[in-house]
Amino acid sequence: MGLLPLNYRRPSYVAGSPRTMSDDQISVGSGGSGGSGSANGSNPPKPTKLATVVAGIPDALGFDRIIDGGTCPPCTTRDFMNYLIYVERSAENLQFFMWYRDYVKRFNEAKTSDIALAPEWTQAMEDDAVTRIQREQADKIRKETKTPAIAIFNGTDFEKRREVPKAPGSDTNPFSSPPQTPNDRDGSSDYVSTGEQSYRAQANEAFAAAGVKAPFTIQPFRKEMDRVIATYITDGAPRQLNLSDREQKVVLHALAYTTHPSALREVNKLAESTLRRQAHPNFIRWSICNGNTARVIFARVLGGSLIVVSTAIALALTLSSLGRGYRAVAAIGWVLGIATLIAAWKGMCVVLHGMHHHHVRPWELFVSEEDADDLGKRSFDSFGSANSYEEEPWVVRYHKRNLIRKIFDREVWIQEPALRQIQDTIFLQSMLCALLIAGLLTAIFVASPKGNFF
Template sequence: MGLLPLNYRRPSYVPGTSRTMSDDQISVGSGGSGSADGEKSSGSLRPTRSATVMGVPDALGFDKIIEGGTCPPCTTRDFMNYLIYVERSAENLQFFLWYRDYVKRFSEAKTSDMALSLEWTQAMEEDAIARIQKEQSEKIRKETKTPAIKIFNGTDFEKRTEFPKAPASDTNPFSSPPQTPYDRDGSSEYVSSTEQSYRSQANEAFTSAGIKAPFTIQPFRKEIDRVIATYIIDGAPRQLNLSDREQKVVLHALAYTTHPSALREVSKLAESILRRQAHPNFIRWSICNGNPARVFFARALGSGLIVISTAIALALTLSGLGRGYRALAAIGWVLGIATLIAAWKGMCVVLHGMHHHHVRPWELFVSEEDADSLGKRSFDSFGSSNSYEEQPWVIRYQKRNIIRKIFDREVWIQEPALRQIQDTIFVQSMLCALLIAGVSTAIFVAVPGGNFF
């Protein structure tokens, strides 16, 4: 593959409400960080499926990655790992993959009870929004007229509503055949403790939103209960970043039907965040071929070469040697400036020369079998939370000395489009270095000699 246009610029970082670890802990390269944890907002990102992202070639597009058309380190699994360990917002991708599979399974189900789950229309959506806004307005009006003095705020007497976390399940929804989530031989009367927990949490969510509990005989109702307990309610292990109004609207929709259209707006929001925030940040992060220690080392090396070359040029200028000797400093300037510019973009020119990148910290201390097991769990739509702080590798990597981090294990970059981007950045760095070094050399050569020694 050839180079990209020389005016190419890598994707700009897109800030969001995702949570991150600090770079000095595990992040590889200079990409991907977000704001603090705990914010609930609808976000400014709205669904735009056809939107193009500057700096991302078609070969590394969002759909290409999701469909499995890319190679390491830009696969769907790499994308999921990035969202778990760097941006800490993997719930959007996990929900997106589940919803896409759910739509397929729902459309393929041909049972007689499918008529019980009618489509949630746009008119219903607007009506639910209007009712919620009216209820909120009336609530505010009542509070304004009769303000209550909450003397027990912050004490043990304050009423608190907490939803118990759903226990982790090893069931993979992607392996289930298209069918209704209950048995027809009378055994549906038996409900496991896990299913009862999901149903209880879903019913509590409906009640708190002022909604009547839905029919349990609708197809896929048990799976929808798990979705509510995992992604929708406050305190859910993989709670999506929904506003209070969006949360209530989707609960209204899910109380009415289990049709995929009930989750249409939530899916659009999650997809939009993935396409317009997470995906470009992932590509920006993937361009970085070295970990923070290696990139810092490269910056220091580049700066050191520039300083040493400048000192040599000054010494030659002040000496009685001929002007031509001063041009020798250009070699150090070119190498130093090119190294510094590349490192500023998260690249180590030595690693680039071999088209290598450092192994990610979470992959350093695990076998291939353990890595595959962790990867499968991350793609489990109804697993536990995406927290990883207690994983053994975190402490082991933090205790790793700086020299070992600089010279961590390397692997070859298989994705051609990513190598093309890195080649382009390297050429840009060399051209800038040649230009700056040429101007600096011309200045030093033109200055009269000092003849001091």
């Protein structure tokens, strides 16, 4: 693969929430896939593809290509998941996104008669639910302004206890023992029945808090949907998605009506928007860095030191009685120092780049390949525990690792050609800038008159 254009810039860090970002804030480049599928009739919706491609990310490292498994380490789907768990701490978006894609596929392939019991949640129903929730919130505010004694509890746990009615018990529901749902019969779902009653109770509490009745369990995939609510939707869920109070109530209204994938359409759009507009460009920017923090800081210090030493040598030669030509020797140090400093400022170590290596990630240093595979499988479990790693053994061990060992940590080869192409381009940019600046400095010192001090 050749180099990218010399005016290439790596993706900018995205710190704002996609909720508040306009399309103008997303630099659209080539290689994006646009269009979004919509459900017609009883057919479930296809996962949408937002037409946003951030500048600085080549087609080979696009979001869809990573998700579809078309990239090599260190830019695979597993690497993306690890980044979201250990760096950005927002893996629930990708876990929900991948579960939803699989759920749409399974729902569409189900050939059982009870699929008709799960009608589509239309946009008109969505708008009606939003209007109803807004009206209820407005009425609530008016009542609270008339009763200041109650209003003092707004936003506290007392308010939540007062508003949330007791969840209806499943024993009073004559349909609490439904026939097997399609996912149970086909065996295509990774849903586990352990704790089924607990998930049902949590889902019922969520429905009650949203002001809707608990649905009949006769609908297909209802048990799995209860687990989705308990894992991603309810307050305090182990993988709670970043939903506003209104968005949470709307999706619970939808799920109380149907288990059709369209009920989660808006939630999936939000998760996908966050992944595409924030997590993905930040992941590529992070992957470009081939060294850990200690190595990058070391490279910056080394580059700055070379520049200072070379400048001191040039000053000494200028103040001496030696010929002007000797002063050009300092250009070697300037080129090396400036190139090292610029590359390190972009997160790259030129020594590691020369071998196309990158440091092994801290969470991979102290585990065997089998254990790493097991951890990877668990991170892709749609209904696993909370995405917390603070108790993992590597955290303490890496913290105790001395600075020298961190600087010279274990290295592995970068397999992804597109990532090597980006790093080659950044290295060339650093060298060209170094040559230009070093040439100007050399010309200034060579043109200066002799000092003849010694």
